Amino acid sequence: MASLAAIPLAGVTASAGTVAATVRMTPAARPGGTPPYQKTSGPQDGSFPCQSASFLLPCYTPALIRQAYDIPANLTGAGETIAIIDAFGDPTLQSDLNTFDATFGLAATTVNVICATTCPTFNPANADEVVWASEISIDVQWAHAIAPGAAIDLVIAASDADPDLLAAQQYVVGHNLGDVLSQSFGEAETCMDPGIFAAQHKAFEVAAAEHMTVFASSGDAGSALADCTGDGGFIQSASTPASDPLVTGVGGTHLNADFTTGQYQSESVWNDSGKTFDIGAGGGGYSTKVSRPLYQILANHTQFRGVPDVSYDGDFFGGVLSVCSECSGTFGGFIIAGGTSAGSPQWAGIAALADQGAGHRLGLLNPSLYAVAAVPATYKYAFHDVVTGNNAWDVAGVPGYSAAPGWEPATGLGTPDAAHLIHLLTFGKA
Numbered sequence: 001m002a003s004l005a006a007i008p009l010a011g012v013t014a015s016a017g018t019v020a021a022t023v024r025m026t027p028a029a030r031p032g033g034t035p036p037y038q039k040t041s042g043p044q045d046g047s048f049p050c051q052s053a054s055f056l057l058p059c060y061t062p063a064l065i066r067q068a069y070d071i072p073a074n075l076t077g078a079g080e081t082i083a084i085i086d087a088f089g090d091p092t093l094q095s096d097l098n099t100f101d102a103t104f105g106l107a108a109t110t111v112n113v114i115c116a117t118t119c120p121t122f123n124p125a126n127a128d129e130v131v132w133a134s135e136i137s138i139d140v141q142w143a144h145a146i147a148p149g150a151a152i153d154l155v156i157a158a159s160d161a162d163p164d165l166l167a168a169q170q171y172v173v174g175h176n177l178g179d180v181l182s183q184s185f186g187e188a189e190t191c192m193d194p195g196i197f198a199a200q201h202k203a204f205e206v207a208a209a210e211h212m213t214v215f216a217s218s219g220d221a222g223s224a225l226a227d228c229t230g231d232g233g234f235i236q237s238a239s240t241p242a243s244d245p246l247v248t249g250v251g252g253t254h255l256n257a258d259f260t261t262g263q264y265q266s267e268s269v270w271n272d273s274g275k276t277f278d279i280g281a282g283g284g285g286y287s288t289k290v291s292r293p294l295y296q297i298l299a300n301h302t303q304f305r306g307v308p309d310v311s312y313d314g315d316f317f318g319g320v321l322s323v324c325s326e327c328s329g330t331f332g333g334f335i336i337a338g339g340t341s342a343g344s345p346q347w348a349g350i351a352a353l354a355d356q357g358a359g360h361r362l363g364l365l366n367p368s369l370y371a372v373a374a375v376p377a378t379y380k381y382a383f384h385d386v387v388t389g390n391n392a393w394d395v396a397g398v399p400g401y402s403a404a405p406g407w408e409p410a411t412g413l414g415t416p417d418a419a420h421l422i423h424l425l426t427f428g429k430a
Helices: 062-068 093-104 127-146 162-174 194-209 340-358 366-374 376-382 418-425
Strands: 006-008 081-087 112-115 151-157 180-183 185-188 213-217 224-226 234-236 248-257 264-269 285-291 304-307 310-313 319-323 334-337
Touching: 062 127, 062 248, 062 319, 081 127, 081 162, 081 185, 081 340, 093 127, 093 319, 127 151, 127 319, 127 334, 127 340, 151 162, 162 194, 180 340, 185 213, 185 224, 194 213, 213 340, 248 340, 310 340, 340 418, 366 376, 366 418, 376 418
Parallel strands: 081 151, 081 180, 112 151, 180 213, 213 248, 248 310
Antiparallel strands: 006 334, 224 234, 248 264, 285 304, 319 334
């Protein structure tokens, strides 16, 4: 997931170095690039010049995204807990969230930060840790934007090494910590130690037994992921943990919505690879280690697990606003965020709303999501079926997959009409 996925609105950030995928996960968010413009004065929505199709990198606020994906106003996620796993930490997490909430008129909340093992000391001079700080800001702020009444438990791994992130996963499920879990990181399946791969699945088995809903980003390099040598090369691969059959994998789209009203217009596969300003592409493909789960039998005509299951806005050209003081210098901390990193926490927010509407945990959503999509009328009612574009990773010449009606390994089942989907998932209770 090694593409740029967070551009500062002001300030200059460090770029991340390359580390072998055999020893670490990579977050689906990256700060970097030259700031195109700063935040203008004025409170709440409407105060950013990037809220315009005429800007180089147009952006969406929480209110616009909530309108575009029909997030129901009668549900807030009250009584639910969203667990989020990240690495290294972010010392300005709470103050940045406070700024985000005040800017966009959201209810204030306090994040419960938990160290899975040893609490790491954040090093602002370490580019890798700065990347993770941007990931944390996106995860927390956008889960909160969708489910502002839900509690948030941020579980910090001691590092982004696979054993440390596994320890965080085991901590979450071992303590039955959240109703929903979001993970905006991943690596190529074949790069993960088989023992860790198996232990990770065991953790998700515990989560399923606890009726916890688990999400993970599918990657930001289209059909490719960083190879296992850490030499900057790419291989065609599905991403773990998104490819686990007990996880809902979240891909990326390019959203076209009105920048004033948020009215939904259309979507296509997110793919900027090979463009002058290359920011990435929505991850997706087929597992080489996991067989096709039963819930995919009508949608996926191969013998292997296909990802993503669903998608969400991920393109930087229409990214979401976030606040990250650690990755945007001294200019107020506002960044434009994108990537499948932004989709996983927002889907987690939708799941928290659904849990609230149902009055209980819904658990693994995949069987229900594919059942909804199997009936044309309910599919059209609950999903935006994305049928345009492909996720070929042109940067490395890795062929990809094209969008088509129904499920495919570029955008999965598509993106949600959240109010309608929640209505079906909760059998009309919401």
